[in-house]
Amino acid sequence: xxxxxxxxxxxxxxxxxxxxxxxxxxxxxxxxxxxxxxxxxxxxxxxxxxxxxxxxxxxxxxxxxxxxxxxxxxxxxxxxxxxxxxxxxxxxxxxxxxxxxxxxxxxxxxxxxxxxxxxxxxxxxxxxxxxxxxxxxxxxxxxxxxxxxxxxxxxxxxxxxxxxxxxxxxxxxxxxxxxxxxxxxxxxxxxxxxxxxxxxxxxxxxxxxxxxxx
Numbered sequence: 001x002x003x004x005x006x007x008x009x010x011x012x013x014x015x016x017x018x019x020x021x022x023x024x025x026x027x028x029x030x031x032x033x034x035x036x037x038x039x040x041x042x043x044x045x046x047x048x049x050x051x052x053x054x055x056x057x058x059x060x061x062x063x064x065x066x067x068x069x070x071x072x073x074x075x076x077x078x079x080x081x082x083x084x085x086x087x088x089x090x091x092x093x094x095x096x097x098x099x100x101x102x103x104x105x106x107x108x109x110x111x112x113x114x115x116x117x118x119x120x121x122x123x124x125x126x127x128x129x130x131x132x133x134x135x136x137x138x139x140x141x142x143x144x145x146x147x148x149x150x151x152x153x154x155x156x157x158x159x160x161x162x163x164x165x166x167x168x169x170x171x172x173x174x175x176x177x178x179x180x181x182x183x184x185x186x187x188x189x190x191x192x193x194x195x196x197x198x199x200x201x202x203x204x205x206x207x208x209x210x211x212x213x214x
Contacts, residue, residue, distance in 0.1 A: 029069060030098060031058060032076030036110065038083035043067030051089050051107075051119070054080055058105065059094050073097030074105065081110035082147065086118040092135040099141040101171060108145035114178050114212075120150040132162040132195075140170035148178040166196045173207040180214040 036047045037054055048054040049065035057063040061072035075098055096105060109117040121133045133149055136142065149163040163179050166172065179193040193213055196206070 029061065029071060030073045030075040031070050031078045031105075032074060034079045034081060035070075036081050036083065037107075038110075039085065039087075040083065045070065048080070051082075051087060051091050055091050055093055058096050074099055074103050077102065077104055077106075079106045079108065081108060082117045083110055084113070084116040086120065088120055088122065090121045090131070090133055092137060093139050093142065095138045096141075099139075101141060104141040104143055104171070106143040106145065107147070108143075109147050112146055114146040114148055114176055117147040118150055119147060120152060122152070132165040134164050136164060136166045136169055136172070138168045140172070142169070142171070143173040144175070144177060145173075146176045148180060150178075150180045150182075152182055162193070162195045164194045166194065168197070170205045172205065173209075174211060175207065175209045176211065178212045178214060 034046075035054070037049070037051060038047055039049045041047045041049075043049050043053070043063075043065040044067055048057070048063065048067065053063040053065040053067070057069050057071040058074070058078075059072060061069050063069055074096060099105060111117075119133055121131075133151070151163055163181070164174070174194075181193065194208075
């Protein structure tokens with residue numbers, strides 16, 4: 001396909017990041033618009049029951065909550081509005097096909113109250129190894145708004161735990177969130193809020209604003 005030609009011979013829009021070779025565009029799925037994450041609702045085209053299914057669908061076109069896949073990849077700005085509740089999950093986010101400065105992915109509290117959406121995880125990091133709620137690896141154009149991220153202390157065993165481990169990223173925003181550990185230096189192991197690599201990273205590529213560190 002020729003760059004800049006957005007429609008096929010019939011006038012159908014070309015796929016945003018992986019157009020079909022030839023005159024006719026083959027219809028395929030990609031995310032665009034607003035979706036929800038709500039475990040109290042049925043899995044559907046627009047609702048995911050957990051973060052894991054939403055993230056897996058974004059980067060691989062698979063989901064694990066019984067709903068139909070929308071991915072992989074995005075072809076417009078995407079927002080996930082997260083229902084109030086506590087989510088006990090650990091997730092890895094890798095490169096999202098189709099993302100750009102305009103086609104971003106946002107996870108935000110549906111209520112706008114950062115204390116009502118809580119992500120926490122049970123860790124078993126030992127002997128200097130580390131674990132995290134979110135591993136963000138080679139991902140750009142990603143935003144988190146108005147949620148709480150919490151690392152309990154009782155799960156660490158002489159390891160290092162993070163809320164976010166962020167590697168090779170760009171255009172990342174974490175704003176109006178609560179980043180909470182039960183203790184900066186628990187009896188066994190160490191807990192931190194955010195780890196980024198490489199260091200230092202250009203300030204323009206990351207925005208951490210109006211967050212509360214507890």
